[in-house]
Amino acid sequence: MRSAHTVEQVRAAEADLMARLPEGTLMQRAATGLAVAISNFLGSTYGARVVLLIGSGDNGGDALYAGARLARRGAQVTAVLLSDKAHAEGLEALKMCGGRVGSVEDIRGADVVIDGIVGIGGRPGLRPDALAAVQLAEQFDVPIVAVDTPSGVDVDTGETPEPHVNAALTVTFGTHKICHFIDPAATACGPVHLVEIGLDLPPAEVESLQAADIRHLYPVPHGESDKYSRGVLGLMVGSTQYPGAAVIATAGALGGPVGMVRYVGPDPVAEAVRAAHPEIVAGNGRVQAWTIGSGLGDELDIPRIRELLDAEEPVVLDADGLKALDDSGDHVDVLATPHAGELARLLDVDRATVEAERLKHARLAAERYDVTVLLKGATTVIAAPDGQVRVNSNATPWLATAGAGDVLAGLCGSLLAGGLSPLDAASLGAYLHAAAANLASSSGPTTAISVAAALPEATRYLLRS
Ligand SMILES: NC(=O)C1=CN([C@@H]2O[C@H](COP(=O)(O)OP(=O)(O)OC[C@H]3O[C@@H](n4cnc5c(N)ncnc54)[C@H](O)[C@@H]3O)[C@@H](O)[C@H]2O)[C@@H](O)CC1
Ligand SMILES: Nc1ncnc2c1ncn2[C@@H]1O[C@H](COP(=O)(O)OP(=O)(O)O)[C@@H](O)[C@H]1O
Numbered sequence: 492m493r494s495a496h497t498v499e500q501v502r503a504a505e506a507d508l509m510a511r512l513p514e515g516t517l518m519q520r521a522a523t524g525l526a527v528a529i530s531n532f533l534g535s536t537y538g539a540r541v542v543l544l545i546g547s548g549d550n551g552g553d554a555l556y557a558g559a560r561l562a563r564r565g566a567q568v569t570a571v572l573l574s575d576k577a578h579a580e581g582l583e584a585l586k587m588c589g590g591r592v593g594s595v596e597d598i599r600g601a602d603v604v605i606d607g608i609v610g611i612g613g614r615p616g617l618r619p620d621a622l623a624a625v626q627l628a629e630q631f632d633v634p635i636v637a638v639d640t641p642s643g644v645d646v647d648t649g650e651t652p653e654p655h656v657n658a659a660l661t662v663t664f665g666t667h668k669i670c671h672f673i674d675p676a677a678t679a680c681g682p683v684h685l686v687e688i689g690l691d692l693p694p695a696e697v698e699s700l701q702a703a704d705i706r707h708l709y710p711v712p713h714g715e716s717d718k719y720s721r722g723v724l725g726l727m728v729g730s731t732q733y734p735g736a737a738v739i740a741t742a743g744a745l746g747g748p749v750g751m752v753r754y755v756g757p758d759p760v761a762e763a764v765r766a767a768h769p770e771i772v773a774g775n776g777r778v779q780a781w782t783i784g785s786g787l788g789d790e791l792d793i794p795r796i797r798e799l800l801d802a803e804e805p806v807v808l809d810a811d812g813l814k815a816l817d818d819s820g821d822h823v824d825v826l827a828t829p830h831a832g833e834l835a836r837l838l839d840v841d842r843a844t845v846e847a848e849r850l851k852h853a854r855l856a857a858e859r860y861d862v863t864v865l866l867k868g869a870t871t872v873i874a875a876p877d878g879q880v881r882v883n884s885n886a887t888p889w890l891a892t893a894g895a896g897d898v899l900a901g902l903c904g905s906l907l908a909g910g911l912s913p914l915d916a917a918s919l920g921a922y923l924h925a926a927a928a929n930l931a932s933s934s935g936p937t938t939a940i941s942v943a944a945a946l947p948e949a950t951r952y953l954l955r956s
């Protein structure tokens with residue numbers, strides 16, 4: 492499990508550990524890991540030109556001590572001091588190893604710029620001289636390695652309301668921070684490398700899903716299983732306006748663990764679904780869970796959907812179906828799967844606001860509607876009504892293709908029918924959906940149907956891993 496903690500949690504854990512260790516130990520651990528990561532990033536350290544952007548705090552201290560280590564290994568290291576209060580011992584160490592103080596002019600021709608402007612003590616935004624230095628690096632195409640966090644982002648929310656560093660690599664310490672997992676800041680981090688420094692941490696604020704954390708959630712059938720005990724999923728999706736959504740969501744459902752799928756919808760659509768998937772049964776009957784909403788268009792029957800939301804069986808509520816959600820009543824068995832535009836409508840804000848503040852709005856909707864929210868996007872944010880948050884970041888951008896959301900809705904319904912909680916169905920669903928997209932795409936174009944077709948293979952990989 493990758494875990495992200497708040498600045499307050501990190502500071503408390505650091506204070507605890509520092510009280511038991513000689514002064515400076517943690518910074519040395521951080522700087523050692525940082526220097527190794529920069530060396531690996533550069534490929535060859537000897538003769539490399541490294542520019543350190545140094546702010547007033549310990550983030551700059553980490554960068555200066557790492558710079559000293561690189562200088563000792565033959566790099567030409569220059570520190571650009573963006574404050575008159577640079578970490579004094581770190582600066583001394585750099586000079587002792589042959590590093591020097593320079594100016595932003597040194598960025599031209601550098602192999603890498605190290606962002607030691609601010610870390611967890613930073614407020615969003617960059618001061619004018621820091622911004623000018625960062626822009627120069629961008630202008631000369633010099634990659635930036637961020638120390639702990641890309642300076643300028645909001646560390647605890649992942650928001651980026653002000654100018655910030657866009658890193659080619661972020662090297663962080665002790666644990667991940669929320670900005671490493673939540674977009675738009677997550678994108679500004681690039682790949683994130685974690686250096687262990689021995690912190691003892693409380694439960695995480697946000698978790699990032701890895702295969703090992705979710706493999707055990709899959710409802711694998713056993714000797715006594717039959718199609719009913721494996722779970723029957725009811726699909727109320729697609730319409731004469733959007734028949735394809737029904738076909739695609741069914742493909743997603745059949746790619747999951749469900750024993751049987753019942754399709755409930757207009758006859759011509761049921762015929763199209765049966766033609767593509769002869770395994771399905773058309774018409775009402777007992778089910779263990781529902782997927783409702785994908786591609787219903789104008790044909791949605793809000794009173795009927797509300798009846799199903801109030802019934803015992805858990806529901807995945809997608810796309811147009813989300814219009815039936817109201818904030819009265821207990822919906823803890825509901826998994827809502829909006830994209831940013833749909834979540835914006837649910838919360839009566841504009842889409843750009845949701846995109847800018849994804850964690851906040853996913854949590855807000857989970858709390859207001861008492862549902863688990865799976866907010867789709869490049870990284871998927873899953874927020875449960877009890878405050879738990881998980882993210883999934885393994886998706887390829889090739890997954891942004893029409894109908895991909897219908898596959899996910901069908902798959903998550905299949906997992907609910909298999910007995911998973913909405914939070915676990917969302918977690919496993921988002922992971923497998925992205926893993927299948929990676930297989931189907933293989934770094935090229937793919938289609939929703941191909942993603943659904945790759946679900947069994949993605950599942951085999953997961954269960955074998
Ligand atoms: N506390 C610890 O034990 C450890 C801290 N470490 C490093 O220390 C960092 C935290 O250090 P600090 O608490 O000194 O804080 P920072 O170095 O993150 O920030 C220092 C100061 O910068 C100023 N500042 C805030 N926002 C700014 C902005 N937008 N532009 C310019 N200046 C701004 C503030 O006065 C702030 O206190 C971590 O991110 C990490 O890199 C590591 O060495 C590991 C151990
Ligand atoms: N840039 C991206 N990178 C990775 N995955 C993405 C990206 N954009 C969207 N996705 C994923 O693609 C799917 C698109 O779903 P959705 O927006 O509902 O589309 P549709 O309604 O056409 O099915 C979601 O699972 C979403 O998380």
Ligand SMILES: [K+]
Pocket residue numbers: 550606607608609610637638639640641642
């Ligand atoms: K930084």
